[in-house]
Structure formats: C-alpha cells, structure tokens
Amino acid sequence: MNNLTEFEKYVIEQKGTERPFSGEFVDHNARGVYCCKKCGAALYKSEDKFNAHCGWPAFDDEIAGAVARSIDADGRRVEITCQQCGGHLGHVFEGEMLTDKNVRHCVNSVSMVFKPVDELNQVASQTRTQKATFGAGCFWCVEAIFAQLEGVLSVKSGYCGGEAKDANYDTVCSGRTGHAEVVHIEFDPAVIDFETLLTVLFESHDPTTLNQQGNDKGPQYRSVIFAHNSDQVDLANAYINRLTEQGVWQHPIVTQICAFDTFYPAENYHDDYFAKHGEQPYCQLVVKPKFDKVMSKFADKRKKD
Template identity: 85%
Template sequence: MNKLTEFEKYVIEQKGTERPFSGEYVDHNAQGIYCCKKCEAPLYKSEHKFNAHCGWPAFDDEIAGAVDRTMDADGRRVEITCHQCGGHLGHVFEGERLTDKNIRHCVNSVSMVFKPVNELIQVATSTTEKATFGAGCFWCVEAIFAQLNGVLSVQSGYCGGDARDANYDAVCSGKTAHAEVVHITFDPNIISYETLLTVLFESHDPTTLNQQGNDKGPQYRSVIFAHNSQQVDAANAFIEYLTAQQIWPNPIVTQISAFDTFYAAESYHDDYFAKHGEQPYCQLVVKPKFNKVMAKFAEIRKR
C-alpha cells in the first residue's frame, strides 16, 4: 500500500471529494492506465476517458472487475470504490447520454495515479506473480515475507469470505469464513513459488487446526490460496513431500483453496511489526519467530 497524504486519506479513506476542476487528471489525455492511488490496482484505460465538462475525470467504462459499486446511505447516488483495497474513487451515473455507453464514472483525480504506455511496456517485460498464504496472525507473516529478495510487495488482508465481513473486528470474531492472509507479489525469476512455500512452512505450524500458538480461531488457519493450477500442483506436491519426511508428529492440516478475492486489511495493519516492534505481542510472539526464520533464510534476505 502506498503512503497517503492527509488530503489523499480524506478523499480515499474518508470518502471526501476534491474541488471541481482542481484535480491533476481533469484535462489529462495521455495514453496509459489509471490506477488506484492507494494500492495501484489498474482501474481505467485511457480510451475509457472522456470530457464530461463536470470538473472531475470521467470514464465511460472500467477494467473488468476493478471497481465496486455501493449505494450511498441516502439512496441518491452510487459510490464507486477500488475492488482491491476499497479506496473511495467517486460516484457513477447512468442515463446522461454523454457517450454511447451511457455511463459516467466521476472520479477524484487524487484517488488515482497514471501509468503511461512506456512504463506499462517496461512492466510487461518483467514477469511478476501472486501468492496468497494464511499462517496465523498476518503481522508476523507479512514481516517475514517482506524481507525476502524477489518479493516485491506484501499486503495483509482477508481471504476466503464475503466482502460484507471483510474487516478486522468481524474476522476476529471467528464467525466469518475469512482467514488472515498475506497477498504477495513476487518475481519468479528471483524467487520461486516453491521457495515461498518453504518459507511458509518454516514460519508456522501446519498441523494445528485453526490455531497458531495462543491465537485460536478459523481466521488463523493454515491455508494456501492458489492463483492457478500450477500453484495447486506445487502446493500438493510440497505437502506430500513434507508428509513423507515426517517432520511433524501430527498430520498437516493446511488447506489448499482456489484464490477468489483478496480484501486488504485496514491501513493500521500495514508494516505492523516494523512500526510497533516494541509492543508486548510483537516482542513475545512475532520477534522470536521472525528472528528464527530470518536466520534460516539469511541467504535470500534483502540486503
């Protein structure tokens, strides 16, 4: 997650609105992709943009699955938010007949960051992949994977449940279907998925059902959310290998599920161990595990 300014927080996290005609992208017409300012998820293509003369950037289409819609509490307008992180974008209007698609996404410039075509071409030449793991409290798991060379980003969040329950209080109740997870972007040319699995199983106990240490509940379950069939095969093969090695006296209970949707955790969870390492839980639980795993994988740790 990108660090936001106070005004960006006001608009993106508190659902504020920038003044009309004040935004950077009102009259912007370069070729490229408009992405979420908070999480950089692609939202709109430049060919979707048109001049609605309304004072804010306007788009008559979106990248498939990128934008969520929610009716405002007063029932008068429909809010649009980033599907990946939930950041506020603006509102969507239909029936104005401004374009053939008859729809207008009215978006705050401050909610977006633009990626020009030349930058997208550079990104396209470098392969990245995703991995999503649950292994107990995400504060610890995020801290570990963020240190690995080849890991480009790690985001704490929730997976395996519905959007309406994707918040910390609901998940911690143990009554939702979510697991606390880390959502990892990595470069497979530097670090393999199998290496990530090795670190995963070294950093938690995969034999305790819905529990890691004193943290108990289904949200703490051991789970791998596979993004493709290759990851399913790799995870199954890895678990079969570990089982044959009889590393643990009890059977491995790690779930392997198809990845569906990741819901980013609240911003105060970001880099939690790095920011709050002196707190008792971090000192007693996170730090010993972090130090143990870092010592084990010192050769692949970022310099």
C-alpha cells in the same frame, strides 16, 4: 465455508445424488480447475475430465491429496469426499477401462464450482511478476517475514476465503465471516520461486494445528494456501506430500489448499506492523521469535540493502 442451498446441503452434507444429465458440468469442456462447492478446495483439473456417458461429470484423476475415499453406506461402492471439509462428491469406480488410467470419479456437479484457466492464470500471463496468498496465523507475523525476502516486491495484509462480501478486522476476528487473515504477496519468479515461498511459509508456522497458531485461536488463524493458478495447486500439494513422507511434522498437516477468490486489504494501521511496533509485548513475545528463526535460515534470501 460457502453458504449452501437446501439442495446443495442435501447432496454435499446428506450424501444425496443429483439427477443424471441435470448438472451444469456434465458436458462442460472449459479449461480450468474444479473446486469444492462447500470449502473451495481444488479437486480436479479439466485435463482429467472425460465423457463417460453416465450422466455425471467424470474424471480419471484427482489433484494429489484432494479427495478422500471410504466404503459407502451400502457396503459395495467407494464414496469420494473432499479431503478438506468432508463434503460428499460422489463415487469412484475402477476396472471399467474407459480411459488408460482405468478410474472414474463420478461427481455431482452441484458439489463443485469451476475456476476457468484464464481467471486462475491471468496474472502470470500478463506480467512477469506473480502473486501468492498465504494464511498462517496472525498476519503481523507473516507479513514481517515475507517482506524481508529478496524477490518479494510487496506484501499486504488482509482477508480471504470468507462467506461475507466484505471484511474488516473486527468482523473477521469474530470468527463468523469465514475469512482467514492472510498476506497477499507480489513476487518476481526470476528471483524467488513459489516453492521457496512455500518453504518459508512452512518454516514460519505450525501447519498441524487446526484453526490455531499458538494462543491465537479461531478459523481466521487457519493454515491455508489460496492458489492463483493450477501450477500453484500442484506445487503446494506436492510440497505437503513431501513433508508428510519425510515425517517433518509429528502430526498430520491440516493446511487447506483453495482457489484464490477475493482479497480484502486490511486496514492501513496493519501495514508494516512489526517494523513500526516491534517493542510492543505481542511483537516481542510472538512475532520476533518467529521472525528471528526464519530469517536465520533464509539469510541468503533476504532483500539486499
């Protein structure tokens, strides 16, 4: 979660409203993704933004699964909130015929941050390799699995998604910095695509337990996808929606989808931890069962000798 100013708290947490035509995104036309100011979840794509001449940013569509709707306290309007953190965004209106979709999400600028397309897509545009960043509990488990996949060029354990401007194992384990333990993956999309990585991710952890994997508890162990571009946002949302529709899990999936920001590499002693310390009790009891389960299902995706 990000630190909020008093005015941001007023709008996002107390359901206030900024003055019309006062927000920074009213006439904003850059290409990219609008994300929740409070938690960083991706909410709207720039191609769905239009000028409604109402004084607030307007969108005629949201990123699938990103926005929740409920009847406002006034009993008449429909409030929209961030599906991930519940932060107040504004209201949604239908029947105005302002666009072909006939929907207007009227959103407070102060409820959002903007990630420009050149920032989100810079890696994909500069090289044939791409990056993916996932949190799925203890990074010792996750790193061991993804490091074995053919097409995965490198996997680095680390920290992402916190408030602090630096991160290390001790402070992140305290649960106070807001960072998640993650793996930062570089992969060759010609060999393994992002959707296959998602499949491995959801096979390797329980995405229905909030801030917990097994006995590891705390926000640092949350299930989260830090998207590096708008395509990853779409693919991740579509994948989660498909799992939900198929009833793969008995409980709701709580995996967060956030725009990637800053990755802090973990200390060197975490590198290849399972490979180096596989006989330790934690590795034998926690890491190895997950590793064996996933590797048996994805043997054809393992790296060639």
